[in-house]
Amino acid sequence: MIKIRNVNERGHFQNHWLDSQHSFSFAEYYDPEHMGVSVLRVINDDKVSPGAGFPTHGHNNMEIVSYVLEGELEHRDSMGNGSVIRPGDVQRMSAGTGVTHLEFNPSNQDGTNFLQIWLLPNARGIKPEYEQKYFSPQKKQGQLKLLVSPNGQRGSISAHSDALLFGTLLENRQSVTHVLDVNRVAYMHVARGRVNINGETLNAGDGATISDEKDVTLEGVDSVEVLLFDLPATRHYLEERMMKNPTDHPIHELLGARWSPYVFDAAKEVSTDDQNGLFEAARWTMSSYNAQPWRYIVGVKGRSEEVWQQIHEVLLEGNQPWAHQAPVLALGLAEHNFEYNAKPNKAALRDLGAASANLTFEATARGLAVHQMIGIDPDKARRVFSLPKSVEPLTALAIGYAGRAQQTNDEFAQRDARPRERKPLNDIIIQGGW
Numbered sequence: 001m002i003k004i005r006n007v008n009e010r011g012h013f014q015n016h017w018l019d020s021q022h023s024f025s026f027a028e029y030y031d032p033e034h035m036g037v038s039v040l041r042v043i044n045d046d047k048v049s050p051g052a053g054f055p056t057h058g059h060n061n062m063e064i065v066s067y068v069l070e071g072e073l074e075h076r077d078s079m080g081n082g083s084v085i086r087p088g089d090v091q092r093m094s095a096g097t098g099v100t101h102l103e104f105n106p107s108n109q110d111g112t113n114f115l116q117i118w119l120l121p122n123a124r125g126i127k128p129e130y131e132q133k134y135f136s137p138q139k140k141q142g143q144l145k146l147l148v149s150p151n152g153q154r155g156s157i158s159a160h161s162d163a164l165l166f167g168t169l170l171e172n173r174q175s176v177t178h179v180l181d182v183n184r185v186a187y188m189h190v191a192r193g194r195v196n197i198n199g200e201t202l203n204a205g206d207g208a209t210i211s212d213e214k215d216v217t218l219e220g221v222d223s224v225e226v227l228l229f230d231l232p233a234t235r236h237y238l239e240e241r242m243m244k245n246p247t248d249h250p251i252h253e254l255l256g257a258r259w260s261p262y263v264f265d266a267a268k269e270v271s272t273d274d275q276n277g278l279f280e281a282a283r284w285t286m287s288s289y290n291a292q293p294w295r296y297i298v299g300v301k302g303r304s305e306e307v308w309q310q311i312h313e314v315l316l317e318g319n320q321p322w323a324h325q326a327p328v329l330a331l332g333l334a335e336h337n338f339e340y341n342a343k344p345n346k347a348a349l350r351d352l353g354a355a356s357a358n359l360t361f362e363a364t365a366r367g368l369a370v371h372q373m374i375g376i377d378p379d380k381a382r383r384v385f386s387l388p389k390s391v392e393p394l395t396a397l398a399i400g401y402a403g404r405a406q407q408t409n410d411e412f413a414q415r416d417a418r419p420r421e422r423k424p425l426n427d428i429i430i431q432g433g434w
């Protein structure tokens with residue numbers, strides 16, 4: 001899917017020395033629908049008049065990348081760095097615990113046009129750092145040159161952010177293709193010229209978010225300069241979901257972004273690492289007397305197909321059609337008796353529920369989704385899996401990547417598109433007696 005951010009939709013700020021176009025919310029320009037994409041938080045397209053610039057100001061906990069398109073930009077900071085960057089130079093400043101800097105156009109006659117890019121850092125409170133490197137036009141012509149990466153690979157600048165930034169220059173009909181890994185999204189910004197991207201034409205200043213595509217092909221329409229960001233998809237989806245699930249009071253994104261999808265992406269497998277992580281999260285749930293009464297029977301399509309099939313058969317008819325798409329099905333069981341004295345544990349079902357909730361939040365943090373089901377046939381489950389009397393099959397869990405509801409138009413997609421509803425807060429907080 002390609003979502004275009006049109007040049008004219010950007011936020012705009014202008015004073016006597018600065019003309020700034022904001023691709024995402026910045027300073028006075030606030031649009032909750034455009035807060036950035038994944039860890040890419042800011043792209044400001046700044047035009048600075050001769051001899052003018054940003055006076056000394058501070059930043060913290062942000063990876064700040066400057067990319068000059070025209071003219072010169074002089075920089076001085078509290079770490080003692082001072083330099084002039086020109087077209088082809090890429091500058092990275094890790095603000096970390098805090099830096100101050102000033103940036104200005106040292107020329108008396110020529111304007112400066114540069115892109116200021118902010119990337120969310122992997123960690124807060126890192127020691128401030130500065131790096132600068134020149135990338136010649138030859139290195140970018142007709143190819144995607146890696147400019148910034150987390151580990152400075154292939155001669156790129158390093159940044160403390162899970163983002164790859166590529167730069168490319170293309171002539172008419174020249175093309176480059178970037179392969180997007182599962183779990184990554186891309187954002188592209190057209191610095192100048194016109195470019196075709198997977199069939200759409202973008203103009204200078206346009207941007208586009210590319211998700212759920214295997215690759216991104218850029219083809220020059222005229223001489224074009226493009227920046228392409230390769231970013232973690234999980235963050236992007238969490239932010240998208242947060243926007244769809246507005247809460248009355250701010251809550252953690254893992255709670256706010258979670259929902260029970262009816263559309264799963266049948267083509268996207270859950271890795272063994274992720275699967276282990278989910279059940280590890282369930283394992284660390286609190287439980288009454290630390291009895292840990294939860295058990296899960298797990299079936300994975302293509303890996304333990306027979307178990308998957310058996311769990312699917314245990315589901316009630318209403319759940320089977322949509323759960324069919326989920327690559328992983330689990331059956332949640334509660335051990336009703338304490339191991340140490342065989343007496344009944346009245347918290348067993350509660351603790352199974354809590355473990356499944358932990359599993360669900362771990363899934364959300366990994367970009368996965370879980371839909372629990374009480375709609376199972378417990379007697380059938382007992383027979384199929386030869387469960388002992390003290391073990392109660394309570395719920396099934398459909399686990400996988402949520403499908404994109406807008407891609408399909410069936411009943412389940414419509415259910416996913418419905419706004420989620422909750423009782424008002426005052427209905428669940430009881431003041432005084434009942």
Ligand SMILES: Cc1cc2nc3c(=O)[nH]c(=O)nc-3n(C[C@H](O)[C@H](O)[C@H](O)COP(=O)(O)O)c2cc1C
Nearest residue numbers: 258259260261319353371372373374375376395420
């Ligand atoms: C224990 C439990 C059992 C559920 N059983 C079913 C079910 O059998 N079928 C179904 O479609 N949804 C089932 N759900 C999903 C709920 O309907 C869903 O959580 C609720 O509508 C709130 O929506 P949300 O999870 O998207 O916030 C179940 C959820 C839980 C926690």
